[in-house]
Amino acid sequence: MAALQNSMPSLHHTLSTNSFPQRGLQKLSHGAFLCCKTSVSLHVRGEHLSSPPAASSSSSQFQDSCGRRRMIAVGITAPLVSIVDRTPIAFAAETKKGFLPVTDKKDGYTFLYPFGWQEVVIEGQDKVFKDVIEPLESVSVNMIPTSKQDIRDFGSPQEVAETLIKKVLAPPTQKTKLIQAGEHDVDGKTYYTFEFVTQAPNYTRHALTAVSIGNGKFYTLTTGANERRWDKMKERLLTVVDSFKIFNV
Numbered sequence: 001m002a003a004l005q006n007s008m009p010s011l012h013h014t015l016s017t018n019s020f021p022q023r024g025l026q027k028l029s030h031g032a033f034l035c036c037k038t039s040v041s042l043h044v045r046g047e048h049l050s051s052p053p054a055a056s057s058s059s060s061q062f063q064d065s066c067g068r069r070r071m072i073a074v075g076i077t078a079p080l081v082s083i084v085d086r087t088p089i090a091f092a093a094e095t096k097k098g099f100l101p102v103t104d105k106k107d108g109y110t111f112l113y114p115f116g117w118q119e120v121v122i123e124g125q126d127k128v129f130k131d132v133i134e135p136l137e138s139v140s141v142n143m144i145p146t147s148k149q150d151i152r153d154f155g156s157p158q159e160v161a162e163t164l165i166k167k168v169l170a171p172p173t174q175k176t177k178l179i180q181a182g183e184h185d186v187d188g189k190t191y192y193t194f195e196f197v198t199q200a201p202n203y204t205r206h207a208l209t210a211v212s213i214g215n216g217k218f219y220t221l222t223t224g225a226n227e228r229r230w231d232k233m234k235e236r237l238l239t240v241v242d243s244f245k246i247f248n249v
Helices: 002-006 008-018 039-049 055-084 157-169 227-243
Strands: 024-027 033-036 099-104 109-114 127-130 138-145 175-186 189-200 203-214 217-226
Touching: 099 127, 099 227, 109 138, 109 217, 109 227, 157 175, 157 189, 157 203, 189 227, 203 227, 217 227
Parallel strands: none
Antiparallel strands: 024 033, 099 109, 127 138, 138 217, 175 189, 189 203, 203 217
C-alpha cells in the first residue's frame, strides 16, 4: 500500500482528469477542435441540459435532442471507429450490440463504449468518450509507468480503491463513498474493479473503475453517469468496465 501512496503525485498529475479534467480540446467530425470546459463546468452544464423543458416546447426539444444524437452517431462516431477499429480479432474487444470497440495497439488495451458517444481530446487523458447530451456519462483511460508487475503489489482492492478515490478520482471538495470493490483474473492478469459515488453541491456521479498493470504501466479506466440516470445506465456502464482488457505489446 505504501507503494501506491508513494505513487500519488504522479498518479494525481496523470489520472485526476478522470473526474475534473484540465482544459482540453474537443474533436469534431470536420477535423477542427473546440476547447472543452473543465469537468466541473461540464457537470453543471449536464444538470442544465437535463432540466425539464417547458411543456409547450418539450416535443421540439426532444426531436432536436434525437437529431443531435443521430448526427453524432452518423457524422462523428462511425468515421472515428472505422479508423481505430482496424485491429486483429485477437486484440479487439468482443463486439456487443449497441457498443463500439476501441483497441490501442500501441499502448496495449481495448474496451467497448456505447454507440453514440463522442471522442474528445483532454489533456492528461489517453482516451475519452462521452455523451454530448449527458456530459457526466463518459469513459476515460489513463496510464502511468510503474515498476510493479501485479496490481496486488499495491494492496487489496479496497485499499487501492479508497486511495484512488480520495487522492485521484475526485476533487478534494467532493464527498466520496466506496460502494464495493473486488478482483478478477483474465488470461492470467489481475484486475481490480470498484464502484463509488462522488457528490458535488449540484450533482452526484455514480462511477465504475477498473485498474490493472501490464507493459510496465498502471492502467485506469473510469466510466460513470449522473446518479439520477444510474438505473438506466448501469448495465451499459458495467459492460464498459467489464470489457476493459490489457494485452502485451
